Amino acid sequence: MKMAWKEMKKNKLRYTILGSIVFLISLLTFIISGLTNGLSQDNASLIKNLPDGTFYMEEEADETYSFSSLSEEQQQEITEAQPEAAFFSIQMGNFIDTSDKQRSVAYIAATNSSYYPQVNFGEVILDASLEEEGIAVGDEITNEQWDQPLTVAGFVNHEKFSHSAAAFINPDDFQALFHTDTMQIAFVADSVAQNSNEATAFKELQAFSNSEFLNTIPSYSAEQLSLNMIVIFLLVISGMLFAIFFYMINVQKLGIYGILKAIGVKTGKLFQMMWAQMFIISVISLILSALISQAFQLLAPGGMPFHLTWPATGQLSLVFIIIGFIGATLSGIQIKRVEPMQAIQQGEM
Template sequence: MNIAWKEIKKNKVRFLILGSIVFLVSLLTFIISGLANGLSQDNAALIKDLPKGQFYMNKDAEETYNLSRIDSDIQKEILNKQKDAVAFSIQMGFLNDKDDKQQSVAFVASTDSKLFEDVKDGEIIVDSSLKNKGIKVGDTLTNNQFSGEFIVKGFVDQKKYSHTPVAYIQMKNYQEMYRMTEMQLIFIPGGDSSQEFTGLQSFSNKDFLQTIPSYNAEQMSLNMIVWFLVVISGMLFAIFFYMMNVQKIGLYGILKAIGIKTSRLFKMMWTQMFFITSIALIMSITLSQVFSMAAPEGMPFHLTFETTAQLSVIFLMIGFIGATLSGIQIKKIEPLQAIQQGEA
């Protein structure tokens, strides 16, 4: 342990450079991860906020919810048998505000359920992001496909679908607007894949998210960047400690010659890695949280404690692996041969 600290003090600049690089890479990773989670929420908060269960759509829809139509008899049978089941539909559309400006929304209608907002005929509850568009409780909104008017009864927080604010409307109003009586989807909270119904295809929460246009491609791209940065950090550790070890072959030879075991040399290297990575992570976590608070209101940034903890553990593991791989040469060092090469 003392040897590790002495070396860090002796080679401050080298370790400072490594720590700075790890700090920048980890900070960028946290920020991109926060953006990935934020975009995920912005794209599918309506679905992600539902409890674990099973989604069902028509098999003929080929995993495209817009094309799904649940037969009314099957829907009635499922809702009668499954106490908490709910049938719902989602359609992209728009609302005309009091200034006759169009606001894009995702209309959501459902059967009676505590999982969705309860709205009456002619009422509407919208995502709070529409407050920024000047919409207030009591405002009258219209839609060209609806013969009546919608009265804004309230707002909900963080309810988005396909990057669009959700608008809850009554099922009969939805049926009038889109000229259809069948619902698109059925959701059974706590259900499992063993429950099968004639003509319907089941999806877990995670699987259903993949049916949302753009969701999979968007998340895959951002997650690839995150993992690419994690791999880069591991390579940095491996390269840095490899170069350090090459320069210290003579020193390691002397230490081995006086009886210091190889395991102790590895512990020295691991201590240095853990010290540098911990400080870099603490700084990057702090700055990423500052970024989260200072980010513009419209930016979809969502960095959870769970994600931060997982990435921190991964960085420590990658650093440990990188440092260990670079230290394999330490085990091969022969004291006499290393001393003859001279101490670096």
């Protein structure tokens, strides 16, 4: 470590340039990761807030929740096998507020559920993002297709679906508004499920885990895949950066390595020096980028879907260090292969 730090102080510009590049790449990765998680929450927090469990939809719905319809017999069958099962329906729609402005929302009706608020007939509970836009408790929302308005009874935090605010209504209101008398989805949490080691199978119903159900949401998987691929490419680029940088450094120092090997310095010590330099550069760059990305989260506009937790930042930082270690190690293979006299002669050329 002492030898590595001494060399870095001697060649400040060279290592500062590398550190600056690593800092920019890691900062960009943290920002994109925050946007990925933020968009994920904005797209499906209604589902992601649920505990681990099993979702059931009609098999003929072809993994499309809006096409699913659970008959009363199917609901009864599920309830008999899993008494704690919850049933809910989701329908994208809109309403007109008191200022005659149209709002897009996801209407949700749930029965036998402790995961979603229970709403009285004629009332609606909205996601808190709509409160920030001027809607207040007691306001009446309307729609040209409704016979009667709904009264805003309260707000809940972080409940969105398909990038729209959630609007929880009574099942009777849901049936009247959307002309249906069946529920679309059944949910059984693993913590309350009987025989929770394996999802209970029901005839003509398809079971989904939480992650599998998220992928049935239109645009969710494509959106997340695209952003995650960018994060992965940035991580790969950082590993290649370390490999190329240390390869060039090692080529320039072959003569020095030959002398050190000739006087008895083991190859392992040379690798440790290279790893120490990589670790120092990575840690300093990652600390700076982590602090700036967290500050960005605090200062970002309220409407920006950005969500980056410290655990997620720590995991990404660990991946950066591991990839940097691999890249630096691959570039150092030449150190192991070089012979002292050959390296000295090459360094003298």
